Structure formats: C-alpha cells, structure tokens
Amino acid sequence: MNFSPFREAGMKRALRDAGLAALVAAGLFVPLVGLRTEAVGHGVALSWHPWPVAGLVVAVFLGRLVWLMLPRRPAPRLPSAALARAGRFVAPVLLVVALAWPALPGVGRYQLDLGVLVLTYVMLGWGLNIVVGLAGLLDLGYVAFYAVGAYSFAILAQFLGLGFWVCLPISGLVAACFGVALGFPVLRLRGDYLAIVTLAFGEIIRIVLLNWTSLTGGPNGIGGIPRPTLFGLAFTPAGGPGSFADFFGIAPSITQRFVFLYYVILGLALLTNAVTLRIRRLPLGRAWEALREDEIACRALGIDTTVTRLTAFAMGAGFGGLAGCFFATRQGFISPDSFTFSESAIVLAIVVLGGLGSQLGVALAALVMIGGFELARDLAEYRMVVFGLALVVIMVVRPRGLVGTRTPSVTLGARRAIGAGFVAQGRG
Amino acid sequence: MRFGGLQAMQGVSFVSEAGRITAVIGPNGAGKTTLFNCITGFYRPSEGAITLRHPGGREYRLDRMAGHRITARAGVARTFQNIRLFGGMTALENLLVAQHNALHRAGGGPLGALLGLSRFRAAEAAAIARARDWLVRINLLDRADAPAGSLPYGAQRRLEIARAMCTQPVLLCLDEPAAGLNPRESDELGVLLQSIRAEGCSILLIEHDMRVVMRLSDHVVVLDHGRRIAEGPPELVRADPHVVAAYLGEPDVEEVLA
Numbered sequence: 106m107n108f109s110p111f112r113e114a115g116m117k118r119a120l121r122d123a124g125l126a127a128l129v130a131a132g133l134f135v136p137l138v139g140l141r142t143e144a145v146g147h148g149v150a151l152s153w154h155p156w157p158v159a160g161l162v163v164a165v166f167l168g169r170l171v172w173l174m175l176p177r178r179p180a181p182r183l184p185s186a187a188l189a190r191a192g193r194f195v196a197p198v199l200l201v202v203a204l205a206w207p208a209l210p211g212v213g214r215y216q217l218d219l220g221v222l223v224l225t226y227v228m229l230g231w232g233l234n235i236v237v238g239l240a241g242l243l244d245l246g247y248v249a250f251y252a253v254g255a256y257s258f259a260i261l262a263q264f265l266g267l268g269f270w271v272c273l274p275i276s277g278l279v280a281a282c283f284g285v286a287l288g289f290p291v292l293r294l295r296g297d298y299l300a301i302v303t304l305a306f307g308e309i310i311r312i313v314l315l316n317w318t319s320l321t322g323g324p325n326g327i328g329g330i331p332r333p334t335l336f337g338l339a340f341t342p343a344g345g346p347g348s349f350a351d352f353f354g355i356a357p358s359i360t361q362r363f364v365f366l367y368y369v370i371l372g373l374a375l376l377t378n379a380v381t382l383r384i385r386r387l388p389l390g391r392a393w394e395a396l397r398e399d400e401i402a403c404r405a406l407g408i409d410t411t412v413t414r415l416t417a418f419a420m421g422a423g424f425g426g427l428a429g430c431f432f433a434t435r436q437g438f439i440s441p442d443s444f445t446f447s448e449s450a451i452v453l454a455i456v457v458l459g460g461l462g463s464q465l466g467v468a469l470a471a472l473v474m475i476g477g478f479e480l481a482r483d484l485a486e487y488r489m490v491v492f493g494l495a496l497v498v499i500m501v502v503r504p505r506g507l508v509g510t511r512t513p514s515v516t517l518g519a520r521r522a523i524g525a526g527f528v529a530q531g532r533g
Numbered sequence: 534m535r536f537g538g539l540q541a542m543q544g545v546s547f548v549s550e551a552g553r554i555t556a557v558i559g560p561n562g563a564g565k566t567t568l569f570n571c572i573t574g575f576y577r578p579s580e581g582a583i584t585l586r587h588p589g590g591r592e593y594r595l596d597r598m599a600g601h602r603i604t605a606r607a608g609v610a611r612t613f614q615n616i617r618l619f620g621g622m623t624a625l626e627n628l629l630v631a632q633h634n635a636l637h638r639a640g641g642g643p644l645g646a647l648l649g650l651s652r653f654r655a656a657e658a659a660a661i662a663r664a665r666d667w668l669v670r671i672n673l674l675d676r677a678d679a680p681a682g683s684l685p686y687g688a689q690r691r692l693e694i695a696r697a698m699c700t701q702p703v704l705l706c707l708d709e710p711a712a713g714l715n716p717r718e719s720d721e722l723g724v725l726l727q728s729i730r731a732e733g734c735s736i737l738l739i740e741h742d743m744r745v746v747m748r749l750s751d752h753v754v755v756l757d758h759g760r761r762i763a764e765g766p767p768e769l770v771r772a773d774p775h776v777v778a779a780y781l782g783e784p785d786v787e788e789v790l791a
Contacts, residue, residue, distance in 0.1 A: 392630065394622060395622065399618075404574075404575075407601050407633070513625075516678045517665065517677045523621055527621045
C-alpha cells in the first residue's frame with residue numbers, strides 16, 4: 106500500500122485524537138467504574154477493578170479511531186417536505202388522543218397519572234414559552250411562579266376556606282404580580298445576567314417559603330388542600346349524598362377523581378395554548394417576537410420595550426401560577442421541596458427542546474422528556490444514561506429544537522414556514 | 534456630547550428645515566452617527582437642546598424625551614447604518630410591527646385587540662393595507678411573506694426605510710442609506726426619498742456618496758472632529774476650502790513649495 110503524505114498525516118492525527126479521547130475516558134472511568142465501595146463489617150472498603158476500566162478505555166480508543174478513519178459521508182438530510190406535510194397532522198392527532206386518553210383501552214390509574222404529569226409540564230412549558238420562546242427573555246427561575254400559585258391557593262384554603270375554582274384565578278393573578286415584581290429589577294439586564302438574576306429569584310422564593318413558617322408551614326408544608334369539585338359535586342371515594350357518583354347514580358370509584366383531574370389540567374393547558382396563539386397574532390405578540398429579534402430596532406419604532414417585557418413576564422408567570430394551583434390540588438399537600446431549581450431547569454429544557462417559540466414543539470418536547478423519562482423506568486440505573494444520550498442526539502440532529510421553523514403570524518399570500526437560520530435566539 | 538474624557542461633538546448647531554432634505558456629511562469619526570443617536574434618543578446629550586417643531590406648531594424637546602417616545606410622540610423615525618431588520622419575521626410583519634402604536638391607539642388599546650372589537654379589526658385591516666402600499670412602492674410585494682433576513686441587501690435597505698415610514702413620522706433620519714448600493718439602486722433610492730419629501734416628511738440624511746448628496750439634498754451640514762465646519766446649499770459646500778481640507782487633507786509644506 107502506498108501511503109501518501111496526506112494519509113500519513115491523517116493517520117497520525119487520528120491516532121493522536123483517539124489517544125486523547127482514551128486519556129479522557131481513563132480519567133472518567135477510573136473513579137466511576139474502577140473504584141467501588143463495598144460494605145465490610147461496620148464500614149466500607151475501597152476495591153479496585155482494573156479490567157472493566159481497561160476494556161472501556163480500549164473500546165473508546167478503537168471506536169474513536171474507526172470513526173475518524175471512516176470516509177466522510179454527507180450528513181443524511183431529513184426529507185423536509187414530507188416531514189412538513191406530516192407535521193400538519195401531528196397537532197390534531199395529539200389533541201384527539203389527549204381528549205380521549207382516559208377512555209382508551211389499557212389506560213389505568215398509572216397511565217392517567219402519567220397523563221396528568223405530562224400535561225402539567227406541557228402547560229408549564231407553554232407558559233415559559235411566552236417568556237423564553239416568544240420574547241426571548243432567558244428566565245431560569247420559572248419555578249418561583251409555580252410555587253407562588255400553589256402556595257397562594259394552599260394559604261387561602263387554609264386561612265379562608267376557599268375552594269379550588271375560586272382560588273384558581275386568584276393564584277394566577279398573584280403569580281402575575283410576582284412576575285411584574287421580577288420584571289422591574291431585571292429591566293436593564295441582558296443574556297447571562299438576566300438568567301442569573303431570575304435563577305436567584307427562584308431560589309429566593311423557595312427559601313422564603315422554607316423559612317416563613319407562620320405563613321407557609323416551613324419545611325412541613327401545607328396539607329389538607331381541598332380537591333376540586335364539579336359544580337359543587339365532590340369526588341369522594343365512598344360516594345354519598347352530594348357527591349358526583351350519587352348525582353349521576355353510578356358506583357363511586359377512585360378513578361373518577363383522576364379522570365376529572367385529567368380533564369381539568371387538559372382544559373387549563375388548552376386555555377394557555379389558546380390565549381398564547383391568539384396573542385401571537387395581536388400587536389402585543391408581534392412586539393414580543395420583535396423584542397426577541399432586535400430590541401434596539403423595537404425602540405427605534407416607538408415600541409415601549411419596558412411594558413413589552415413586563416407583560417411577557419406577567420403573562421408567563423400567570424400561567425405558571427395556574428399550573429401551581431392545579432399542582433396543589435392534585436397532590437393535596439405541598440412543601441418547598443417540590444419547587445427546586447431542577448424544576449425550572451426541566452421546564453426550560455422542554456422549551457428549548459421544543460424550539461423557536463413553537464407551541465407544538467413544546468408539547469412534543471414535554472411528551473418526549475417527561476413521558477420518555479417515566480416509560481424508561483424499566484431501565485433502572487441506565488435510565489439517566491439513555492436519557493442523557495437521547496438529549497445529546499436530539500441536540501446534534503436538531504440544534505434549534507424539534508420544530509425547526511417559525512410560522513409567520515400574518516401573511517398576504519400563502520403561509521410558508523421560516524427556517525431556523527433567520528430566527529434570533531433572543532438575548533433577553 | 535461628551536463620553537467621559539472624549540468630546541464627540543462640540544458646539545454643533547444647525548437648523549433642518551421642514552419639507553427639505555438635509556444631508557450631514559463629514560469624514561468617518563466626525564460625529565455624524567453620534568449626532569443621530571442624540572436626536573433619536575439613544576444618547577442623552579451632555580449639554581445643549583434639540584427641538585422639533587411640528588407643522589401644527591407643537592414643539593418637542595428631543596433631548597429630554599425617552600427613546601421610544603421620540604418616535605411614538607414626536608414622530609422621528611430612523612434607519613441604521615448596519616441594517617436592523619427583524620430577520621426571522623416576514624417583510625409584512627416587519628411593516629406591521631412599525632404600526633404597533635397606531636394599531637393600539639385606533640383599535641382601543643390592548644384590551645380592544647384581545648377582545649377582537651370591530652374597531653380593532655378595522656384598524657388592523659388599515660394597517661395591512663398601508664403595509665401593502667409600501668411594499669408595492671418599494672417593489673417587494675411578491676416577497677411580502679419571505680423572511681426579511683433572506684432578502685438581498687438592496688431590498689433590505691428599502692424595507693428598512695419603508696418600515697421607518699410606517700411609523701408615520703414627521704422627520705425621517707437615514708444613516709447611510711446608499712451604503713453598499715450600486716449606481717442604479719442609488720438612483721432608485723433617490724427617487725424614493727424625493728417622493729417621501731413630496732409627501733411632506735422632512736429627511737435628515739447621513740451619507741458618504743457625494744452623488745446622492747449633491748443630487749438630493751436641499752441643505753448640507755459638514756461635520757469634522759465633532760464640530761460644524763460648513764453649512765449651506767450643496768454647490769456652495771462642495772467648493773468650501775474647509776470641507777475640501779477635511780476630506781482630502783491639507784497639502785504638505787513640501788508640495789506647496791514645489
């Protein structure tokens with residue numbers, strides 16, 4: 106075989122690259138795989154397993170070498186036209202499935218609960234989508250409004266004895282006020298600074314909830330939160346006068362309450378979606394998107410960017426508060442542990458994964474992330490590995506999110522999707 | 534206008550007349566864009582006053598107003614040296630965003646919009662009609678639904694001007710509108726600006742392209758190193774020795790003696 110100078114240089118470079126990868130792998134796998142603690146007597150002892158580490162390092166070296174030496178093939182292009190045509194069916198199909206979910210065969214308590222969980226995150230995603238996706242404001246503390254909604258309902262129920270339906274709009278309004286309260290100090294902040302301050306806001310709310318024991322019960326939380334009723338009909342498990350089962354003359358069962366909860370969250374999520382879609386076609390929605398694209402141009406066109414930002418924060422927070430109120434009534438008990446930063450991170454991941462402020466994208470992303478995570482329970486300790494791998498693959502294949510296009514809100518002629526390359530990511 | 538220790542503009546004083554095209558010229562770094570930023574509210578002048586007088590007689594102190602109010606209330610619109618369009622939005626959407634305030638005022642505020650009142654729908658139809666007229670005028674009707682970022686450079690420049698005009702301004706400030714345009718496009722730009730002037734909108738123009746300046750402007754102001762060094766009709770300014778020196782430099786002593 107005749108090695109030309111280029112091929113030799115390529116071979117040397119591939120070997121060096123693979124060697125470096127193997128070194129990194131060694132550094133990672135020695136503590137992760139090579140060292141294991143075993144219980145010995147009353148304490149633990151450290152045991153050293155060299156062979157799995159060696160095997161992994163060799164596998165990484167060879168794998169990287171093979172990957173680099175393979176001839177470069179052009180990246181496979183997804184058939185975008187066919188995908189776009191199929192895409193138009195996805196939303197209606199999802200809606201029908203969501204509406205009929207409790208009635209589908211094989212859907213029991215567990216699946217209903219999963220449905221409620223997914224829909225809660227879909228609603229949170231749609232709420233945060235207003236702030237991050239449409240207005241381009243990087244909010245890392247969204248869980249604060251979720252918590253405010255939940256706790257305002259719990260506190261009102263505890264001290265004033267109000268029911269779910271009365272407290273629902275109040276929670277939303279209180280959360281919206283907190284959204285405005287967050288918006289004011291961060292008016293001049295952009296990008297990373299905005300992200301850090303919103304993250305701090307989320308943590309502040311959690312710590313206040315943890316420490317203001319007289320109002321919130323501190324780490325013990327608030328329990329005994331009333332369940333929602335259907336026009337005054339309670340869903341008591343035992344049935345009895347004034348209950349749902351009694352009114353309709355059917356046998357009472359626990360499932361009825363779950364089905365009712367499912368439809369409540371479905372209704373709330375669809376409300377969020379309807380309001381967002383409507384506002385997107387109004388001047389306010391266009392102002393949000395213009396703010397994301399170029400804030401200086403917005404100001405030069407006479408748009409009050411302060412008001413625009415504050416309304417984005419307020420609306421997003423309001424929907425988060427509604428979701429929080431639902432969360433409180435579903436669990437019956439809330440504590441600050443449910444409102445940590447990782448919740449904010451998950452909702453933000455859903456919005457970013459959805460892509461470009463698209464409502465359908467956020468719904469799909471919530472389905473994939475939350476639904477997929479739950480369904481992968483069978484994989485036990487490999488669940489996180491598979492999950493992380495899936496996220497990496499999605500980000501490599503679709504870096505701007507699952508839905509890679511933006512649809513204009515108003516057109517003169519045919520409505521054609523705008524590719525991700527033109528749409529700004531928003532710098533807050 | 535002072536930035537810390539740097540005096541960007543000093544003692545610049547001129548009048549831009551209504552219904553005229555006034556050009557501001559000068560070498561790079563003379564303070565022209567700084568002047569624009571002061572007029573349109575992006576900078577607050579360290580000292581001095583900027584007054585805009587509307588045809589009805591109403592006066593606005595621009596140096597005391599917030600940036601977006603200068604456009605919303607006083608009616609001053611601007612374009613940017615490096616085009617600032619909303620790239621991910623279509624040409625039509627760009628023109629509609631410009632009419633945000635007009636839509637809210639005529640449509641009964643944000644509530645009217647949300648409730649879908651008939652007066653809002655009428656206002657929206659009028660806004661789309663105005664956008665359509667401008668698209669026809671700048672020859673972009675066939676690309677109304679294309680993303681603004683996909684348009685060729687000349688089309689983007691025209692779109693930015695049309696977007697500024699959709700705010701229905703009294704004064705249009707253009708920052709180097711002919712930059713990067715070939716001679717044919719410059720001529721088309723000239724025609725567009727003349728039609729804008731004929732409709733009663735005054736134009737303040739920063740430009741390097743002398744053909745455009747000489748052909749279009751009624752009045753020229755020359756800045757150099759933050760000071761006004763000449764002012765007057767284009768032919769007079771062209772011959773002014775200070776202006777020539779600013780652009781071409783002073784001759785060396787050896788050259789003069791030789």
